[in-house]
Amino acid sequence: MNRPTLDPARLTWRKASASSDQGACVEVAHDVDWVAVRDSKDTGRRGLTVAASAFAAFLEAAKTGTLSNTP
Incomplete structure (x- = not known):
């Protein structure tokens, strides 16, 4: 499966509801087959x-x- 180039402006990004507004969070966006x-x-x-x-x-x-930290 070829990895797509997802346009960040076209994705709906979200972060955990428990995260603070300090800006030190991970955000995720997804479509059917991929997660950014x-x-x-x-x-x-x-x-x-x-x-x-x-x-x-x-x-x-x-x-x-x-x-696990092993490959």
Whole structure:
């Protein structure tokens, strides 16, 4: 699957509702197949684009505490 170039201006970015207004947050935007992640302090960048399935697996591992630092 080819990684798309997502236009940050055309995406709907969101951050956690528990985040503060200090600007030190991670924001995410998604479409059907891809998730873009960016730093809220640098909104002019496209962000990191990953497959939606990989992002879902990351979130599940983070929630369950099964993240590993080995490749």
